[in-house]
Amino acid sequence: MNIGLDWDETVTEDVDTFMQLITLFRSAGHAVFIVTARAPENAKKCEQVLAEYNLGDVPVYGTTYRAKMPFMKAAGVRIDVWIDDHPPRLLIDEVAEADVLSFRDFRHTHPLRRRYY
Numbered sequence: 001m002n003i004g005l006d007w008d009e010t011v012t013e014d015v016d017t018f019m020q021l022i023t024l025f026r027s028a029g030h031a032v033f034i035v036t037a038r039a040p041e042n043a044k045k046c047e048q049v050l051a052e053y054n055l056g057d058v059p060v061y062g063t064t065y066r067a068k069m070p071f072m073k074a075a076g077v078r079i080d081v082w083i084d085d086h087p088p089r090l091l092i093d094e095v096a097e098a099d100v101l102s103f104r105d106f107r108h109t110h111p112l113r114r115r116y117y
């Protein structure tokens with residue numbers, strides 16, 4: 001099974017626990033992919049943290065605020081299970097709004113966010 005795991009406000013809420021979870025998933029034969037809305041150059045911090053936990057081989061994909069599902073499909077990676085604090089982000093690009101609002105403001109004011117929570 002391929003697991004897509006969001007970084008900001010998902011993994012970052014409890015890094016130690018999520019690192020244990022990644023290790024558990026992998027020990028059960030599953031593949032874990034970090035899929036973050038960050039730009040690839042900003043995803044380096046994710047790679048650094050993973051390396052600190054001896055998980056530096058976990059792939060990190062930065063979508064630059066593009067919808068995660070189609071992004072990963074275009075990358076040739078099928079994700080079976082998603083773990084993300086903001087499910088609309090899986091299907092909807094955030095580029096236009098993110099250019100106008102700060103990311104935090106956008107995530108808390110977007111109408112789809114209110115519909116899902």
